[in-house]
Amino acid sequence: MRLSTQQYFALCASGAIAVFVIVFFFTPSGPIRGPVSEGSEESASGEPEAVANTWLSLIDGKDYRTAWEEAAKSTRREFSMDVFSRLYVEQVQPLGSVRRRTLLGAASATSLPNGQKGNFRLFKYRTSYENDEGRSRDETVTLKAENGVWKVTNHDVCLHTVR
Numbered sequence: 001m002r003l004s005t006q007q008y009f010a011l012c013a014s015g016a017i018a019v020f021v022i023v024f025f026f027t028p029s030g031p032i033r034g035p036v037s038e039g040s041e042e043s044a045s046g047e048p049e050a051v052a053n054t055w056l057s058l059i060d061g062k063d064y065r066t067a068w069e070e071a072a073k074s075t076r077r078e079f080s081m082d083v084f085s086r087l088y089v090e091q092v093q094p095l096g097s098v099r100r101r102t103l104l105g106a107a108s109a110t111s112l113p114n115g116q117k118g119n120f121r122l123f124k125y126r127t128s129y130e131n132d133e134g135r136s137r138d139e140t141v142t143l144k145a146e147n148g149v150w151k152v153t154n155h156d157v158c159l160h161t162v163r
Helices: 005-026 048-060 064-070 073-078 081-091
Strands: 098-111 117-129 136-146 149-157
Touching: 048 064, 048 098, 048 117, 048 136, 048 149, 064 073, 064 081, 064 149, 073 149, 117 149
Parallel strands: none
Antiparallel strands: 098 117, 117 136, 136 149
16 A cells, blocks of 8 residues: 555654653653663764754755765665655645744653664654744654664654644
């Protein structure tokens, strides 16, 4: 079964929300540094929040090629650069530029509901866009430790608006 771009984004958004809810409510918040448990997962240097923010800046600046090149290997395998770019152009770009983005929380995980294992960091933001009629949307950015570096493996913009 082929999903339309809109159906795919809605499906991704609902999956990310589930991941966030599970991880957010069962993991204490606060600064996240180093691996979840020493020796069991690959570690990564640097601050994952800074990586997430830099990556969001690329998306906000419509530099989809660089964002794709900086994404995790699994993301680049799943989405060609053209598909990746088209998803943002069709689904996010019409919302306009970001007016405000606020970090709501951060969490760690060693596995995701899709079965993927690793050293993950999830960041949830509340974001307002200029063309979104005063509504806010929830965004989740998921990073994975990959070859000692934090890489974005998923970015979801929740299509369900929050008043």
